[in-house]
Amino acid sequence: MTPEQLSASIVGALTSLVEAGSVVLPDGVPAEVVVERPKVKEHGDYATNIALRLAKAAGMNPRDFAQLLADQLASADGIASAEIAGPGFLNIRVAAGAQGALAAQIVAAGETYGTSDLYSGQKVNLEFVSANPTGPIHIGGVRWAAVGDSLGRILTAIGAEVTREYYFNDHGVQIDRFARSLLADARGEDAPEDGYGGQYISDIVAKVMAAHPDVLSQPEAEALETFRAEGVDLMFAEIKASLHDFGVDFDVYFHENDLHESGAVQRAINRLDELGMMYDKDDARWLRTSDFGDDKDRVVVKSDGEPAYISGDLAYYLNKRERGFDRCIIMLGADHHGYVSRLLAMCAAFGDTPGVNLEPLIGQLVNLVRDGKPLRMSKRAGTVLTLEDLVDAIGVDAARYALARYSTDSTIDLDLDLWASQSSDNPVYYVQYAHARLSSIIRNAVDLGVVIDESTFDPSLLTIDQEGTLLRALAGYPRVVARAAELREPHRVARYLEDTAAAFHKFYDVSHVLPKGDEEPTDLHRARLMLVSATRQVLGNGLALLGVSAPERM
């Protein structure tokens, strides 16, 4: 009995009541009924407030409505009891056998347990990180690497066809600054006022000069071009490698420069022109973004004839749509939130639906703390904490988990001392430890010759509270995955795993799964082993959605 099945039973009961004429529902019977797991054990295995919600429309007292529903439900399969409580809640207890059967279903489903087809047939473009190739990925971008990649896995789990994409800003003045910074370093000069500094600059210079020993004797413009082209390539290779080591690989690395060189920018502008969205003023070309909620119109082509930054985004968005993506999700830091309204306006100007075809997600920033004091980063001074620094300090699993377990609406403080301490304070160990314990039980079961399959599994033997709680936690997994996907909130998966790991640890503490000593295996041992197998499957599936390893031993 899963929450979905219970929901269906309640809908069935409502339908019966309506058909019998016992109740009148002007708006019809709802397609599904939300059931929740009560916080208090006395409130049963599941509870629903559907009687409270429908009573007014039915013109009935909520408790009377609930009573009718309870009587109807009492005869339904797998339901042990349904009681009315408070103003009209319905507290439901599930028959032991009906609940335990889920364990075998999970084991049979394996890696597919929790997946669905909610987004099947949808092509989703997920753009994240997209850090400029003027330096290593710093801590701000790492949050998006962890959250974005996890969101990609979660959307895939609900059936979407996901393309992970990295927009590579290799066009514009920041690249010129980068090239000038490299040249200055090669000449032994200080970094330019608006340039970049740090050890990584010197490292790149050394590589470029090794490949082009004569670069400093080239004319200025030529030397600058050599440093630009080589430097960007080296930087980009380094970024890709860091992300790969972090478990994040993109399907497409899109170069902004290509949009300008291929004429895609001009085509996008022409399209908007045809749609009547462009106008000329003060020698510049403007897009009517204020018609679609932006504060003001935006310059697309500057008065000097150069395309403004937004022109690349116009072309890039159009390009994504032409590649067949129904949904283009872009993950941006809070320092870019001011850009959201014009992106949405741009989407609308193309005649698309903002929030559907284009969906910018804003996440708050990550602060670094050391010795209780905030750490100031400066790109110019080179005091940047990079993705690799973070991984060196706390490892990939802890880093990914730590960054993915918080709502992206919250600014997070990352205490370097705490995370570097590798202490067991980190919740990722709690979940991983549960998985390792489960794996250990399964290994021992094999050694003891205890085997379980559907034919020898008696779900009605899983009767104690901790088994029921664990089973209900496992039953909730598909819904958590669906909610995490629809709300774009991977942290829900992490929190769910912590709850489920806790339910398992509590079960482990009170019930011994395997025979002790020379005890003969019983049906109860086998039933619990099935529950253990199902739990390991769910924790493993969930950790995979976060890109965190599920260790067999710790």
Add this chain to the structure above:
RNA sequence: GCCCCCGUAGCUCAGUUGGAUAGAGCGACCGCCUCCUAAGCGGUAGGUCACAGGUUCAAUUCCUGUCGGGGGCACCA
């Protein structure tokens, strides 16, 4: 001035179609290993859910305002 996010236990944070007695980890205190991994479990202590109104049978949740913290408001990218 305008826009976005946040304000819940000492700390870090969960809590969505609005529900019952407010949740977890860490920290503090007291317990539990002759038995499958003690990186675990049980218990105690700790709260005006920032504040004030409003909607509702019901508000931490929705609306308005105030205060506090953070981040933004270019013919820069």
